[in-house]
Amino acid sequence: MRIASWNINGIKARQAQLEAWLKQESPDIVCLQEIKTVDEGFPTAAIEALGYNVRTHGQKSWNGVAILSKLPFDEVHRGLPGDDTDEQSRLIEGVFSLAEGVVRVCCIYLPNGNPVDTEKFPYKLRWMDRLHAFVEERVRLEEPFVLLGDFNMIPAPIDARHPENWWGDALYRPESLQRFRALKALGLTDALRAVTDEVRYTFWDFQDGAWRKDNGIRIDHLLLSPLAADRLTDVRVHRDVRGWDKPSDHVPIEGLFAL
């Protein structure tokens, strides 16, 4: 089973690239972030024609997440619990039946948090606190659970070409990193780091020739519960997609599982 994540930075601008990538790779489940449209604006019929079931949690202009799956959805959950006033669409979860049980897949677009001297940073921290409580419940279920998406989080110096330039940024500063470590300490494994110690970036800025200079960061992640980590066989970062025509600034990352 192949489970992927991709921040596509606008489905309207990226539909052709998404369809090309689905045809090329044919992953079983694909989590999308930043669809930047309401549910009605998502090209559901076109994606269904490629053999996927589609569930969206959209929003006008910004944010928005979706899950595409070759397997039927047993359950779908939209939104992160813990704040009824939060109107940003940043989490969607699906549950799927397998021959030997279930797999629970939770797609997130964690707030960026910059600039840190605005309300955006405390929103990021509160969102991470709510995510912690949510994941605590999920871990207690003792299922194969995959939490994946755009975490807007640089876990360690190796995960940035120029870490010194990022220190203090909302993606790489103590308050954010402490919460990311606490999340993993609930028993989740960073899938990429379970298979390699090498540099793997998932994002290159559009500006200043970041892709040409390989000035990247690793901020898209798969975190695995013990039963999911036990079945992990490989992680692939689809770096070449950043070189396509009209690319997103993020590339797809996928976990391969013996499930």
Place this chain on the structure above:
DNA sequence: ATGCCGGGTACGACCCGA
């Protein structure tokens, strides 16, 4: 070092992302 790029909204220019 921040908005140089790129998308969304809407059609001029601003908001947003990382």
